[in-house]
Amino acid sequence: MSIDIVGITKNFGSFTALDQVSLSVPSGELVALLGPSGSGKTSLLRIIAGLETPDSGHVLFNGEEATNRQVQERKVGFVFQHYALFRHMTVYDNIAFGLTVKPKKIRPTKLDIRDKVFTLLKLIQLEQLADRYPAQLSGGQRQRVALARALAVEPQVLLLDEPFGALDAKVRLELRRWLRRLHDEIHVTSVFVTHDQEEALEVADRIVVMNQGRIEQQGTPSEVYDHPATPFVFDFLGNVNLFQGRVHEGKARMAGLELASPEFATAHNAPALGYVRSHDIEIERETLDLGALEAEVRYVLSVGPLVRVNLALVDGNGIEVDLARDVADRLRLSVGEKVFARPRKIRVFTEDYQI
Amino acid sequence: MNVAASLNRKNGKNGSNVSEPVWVRVLLTSVALGFIALFLLLPLGAVFVQALEKGWDAYLAALKEPDTLSAIRLTVITAALCVPVNLLFGIIAAWGIAKFSFPGKSLLITLIDLPFSVSPVVSGLIYVLIFGLQGCLGPWLQAHDIKIIFAIPGIVLATIFVTFPFVARELIPLMESQGRDEEEAALTLGAGGLQTFFRVTFPNIKWGILYGVILCNARAMGEFGAVSVVSGHVRGATNTIPLQVEILYNEYSYAAAFAVASLLALLALVTLAVKTVAEWKIHQTLATPGSER
Numbered sequence: 001m002s003i004d005i006v007g008i009t010k011n012f013g014s015f016t017a018l019d020q021v022s023l024s025v026p027s028g029e030l031v032a033l034l035g036p037s038g039s040g041k042t043s044l045l046r047i048i049a050g051l052e053t054p055d056s057g058h059v060l061f062n063g064e065e066a067t068n069r070q071v072q073e074r075k076v077g078f079v080f081q082h083y084a085l086f087r088h089m090t091v092y093d094n095i096a097f098g099l100t101v102k103p104k105k106i107r108p109t110k111l112d113i114r115d116k117v118f119t120l121l122k123l124i125q126l127e128q129l130a131d132r133y134p135a136q137l138s139g140g141q142r143q144r145v146a147l148a149r150a151l152a153v154e155p156q157v158l159l160l161d162e163p164f165g166a167l168d169a170k171v172r173l174e175l176r177r178w179l180r181r182l183h184d185e186i187h188v189t190s191v192f193v194t195h196d197q198e199e200a201l202e203v204a205d206r207i208v209v210m211n212q213g214r215i216e217q218q219g220t221p222s223e224v225y226d227h228p229a230t231p232f233v234f235d236f237l238g239n240v241n242l243f244q245g246r247v248h249e250g251k252a253r254m255a256g257l258e259l260a261s262p263e264f265a266t267a268h269n270a271p272a273l274g275y276v277r278s279h280d281i282e283i284e285r286e287t288l289d290l291g292a293l294e295a296e297v298r299y300v301l302s303v304g305p306l307v308r309v310n311l312a313l314v315d316g317n318g319i320e321v322d323l324a325r326d327v328a329d330r331l332r333l334s335v336g337e338k339v340f341a342r343p344r345k346i347r348v349f350t351e352d353y354q355i
Numbered sequence: 356m357n358v359a360a361s362l363n364r365k366n367g368k369n370g371s372n373v374s375e376p377v378w379v380r381v382l383l384t385s386v387a388l389g390f391i392a393l394f395l396l397l398p399l400g401a402v403f404v405q406a407l408e409k410g411w412d413a414y415l416a417a418l419k420e421p422d423t424l425s426a427i428r429l430t431v432i433t434a435a436l437c438v439p440v441n442l443l444f445g446i447i448a449a450w451g452i453a454k455f456s457f458p459g460k461s462l463l464i465t466l467i468d469l470p471f472s473v474s475p476v477v478s479g480l481i482y483v484l485i486f487g488l489q490g491c492l493g494p495w496l497q498a499h500d501i502k503i504i505f506a507i508p509g510i511v512l513a514t515i516f517v518t519f520p521f522v523a524r525e526l527i528p529l530m531e532s533q534g535r536d537e538e539e540a541a542l543t544l545g546a547g548g549l550q551t552f553f554r555v556t557f558p559n560i561k562w563g564i565l566y567g568v569i570l571c572n573a574r575a576m577g578e579f580g581a582v583s584v585v586s587g588h589v590r591g592a593t594n595t596i597p598l599q600v601e602i603l604y605n606e607y608s609y610a611a612a613f614a615v616a617s618l619l620a621l622l623a624l625v626t627l628a629v630k631t632v633a634e635w636k637i638h639q640t641l642a643t644p645g646s647e648r
Contacts, residue, residue: 051539071542078543084536087640088558098544101554146540153544 077150445522479584
């Protein structure tokens with residue numbers, strides 16, 4: 001089932017959670033709503049589910065108006081951040097719940113329910129835990145049960161609110177890959193909310209980046225990551241260094257660098273910001289041309305597979321550079337040493353955020 | 356179990372660095388225990404000792420006295436009417452307050468607490484002022500031959516007023532702490548409002564309900580002030596157990612007075628026992644969450 005969001009606005013008191021948001025989710029796609037807390041992503045998800053009513057705007061399912069449809073009629077599966085399993089029911093009863101509350105006429109027989117529940121238990125690999133209570137499960141197991149419970153009613157849409165937010169790093173990684181494989185199997189239109197850019201990049205077909213109740217950019221993970229439309233998106237996806245400067249007739253000057261930026265051919269001495277990802281900078285001992293900045297090593301930190309180098313530029317500003325471990329090992333940087341930093345890619349935005 | 360015990364012992368040892376010296380602990384504990392013994396256990400014991408002073412037969416005879424039997428009957432009727440009304444009201448109010456936000460919510464919470472802050476005598480007087488002969492509805496009621504004040508309806512109304520915070524007060528914090536997630540999950544799974552209540556909400560709050568009901572019942576049976584004002588003290592007709600105790604006591608039949616009073620004391624003990632079980636169960640439901648909050 002496809003979902004269309006048209007001009008949704010939602011206020012909580014004086015706080016605007018969503019401001020004229022429009023979005024289309026084609027049938028069968030797995031979409032991530034990515035943004036910091038307070039960006040409106042959860043509100044949007046709850047409005048799609050019918051748990052929240054928008055102040056204005058429309059929700060369409062398969063092109064049909066569904067804004068005023070009751071939650072129960074929407075056929076959405078909702079997975080809550082804190083699982084919201086029924087604490088007084090066993091895993092089996094939790095998963096069976098959606099089937100047992102159906103009106104008598106369309107309710108499956110006990111045997112059919114049993115088959116269905118065990119098929120789902122098999123899917124989430126928890127067959128042997130059918131008689132456990134939620135309190136006796138680990139976080140990852142609870143989340144899988146919550147997912148099975150949502151899938152039991154064969155929803156047209158699966159909505160997941162920070163599904164892996166409360167799990168530890170390793171379980172989170174496993175579960176999100178499992179979710180991706182599951183989606184490839186059952187192809188139900190899915191929307192999940194996350195503040196973790198890595199999670200969104202890895203799992204989603206498409207990422208919708210939200211900020212302050214608006215959509216900043218939407219696109220495939222590589223589009224969003226490689227071609228951020230706004231400084232916010234650039235900043236939110238990954239570690240970024242910022243250079244202040246100006247653009248004038250297609251040329252940008254910042255931190256002693258001069259770069260061609262043909263997109264600003266008509267700009268006249270406009271203030272601009274240059275964004276460089278921390279892994280898009282090379283460090284050299286000697287330099288041949290003007291494309292590198294003189295700097296001094298302030299400190300060197302080893303972060304798992306990366307080495308994070310903090311440099312002080314001549315103008316006093318600091319930048320961070322992420323080096324692969326083998327590169328860092330070859331360089332053997334020492335604190336206080338003079339080096340050159342060469343940005344491979346600089347993305348320039350003028351201050352009114354136009355491109 | 357052994358591990359837990361040894362851990363506890365270990366913690367006890369480590370804890371001695373931060374806890375008070377032995378004499379302080381002993382002193383504080385004995386003060387608390389002494390206070391309880393003096394002001395709670397001693398009077399409670401005295402009630403039973405006095406009640407049985409003239410022997411078991413006299414005790415039973417005092418309870419079988421027709422006026423006393425009538426008082427017991429009236430008390431049971433009153434409680435049987437008040438408790439269901441306040442149970443229904445309490446659940447509805449707690450549901451509304453805990454699961455929805457609406458304007459005037461804090462005002463409603465304050466109003467629910469009102470009977471706690473008003474002297475029961477005043478509560479009784481309010482009903483006299485409304486339904487009594489000189490009250491605003493009095494003449495109309497008399498013309499239609501409806502008796503409320505100095506009759507059973509007045510007693511029931513006054514008792515309902517005095518006891519209505521109990522169930523709601525017990526359920527509101529419990530339901531608020533459980534949040535709305537499970538109910539919302541039930542809705543997304545296609546459950547209707549009533550299905551959600553009976554299959555999801557109710558099982559989570561049943562011990563809280565029992566606790567509220569038992570407190571409400573104890574107060575409904577034991578209420579003196581408000582009932583005293585509206586009852587009119589008609590022997591064998593509008594006397595509840597507490598009023599009967601007072602009358603017997605004022606007539607210097609101490610043994611009979613204490614015998615009747617022992618019923619209320621027993622009720623208190625039962626209440627205490629059920630309350631302990633209910634609290635333990637509530638703690639269990641809260642400690643086995645479907646979430647890690």
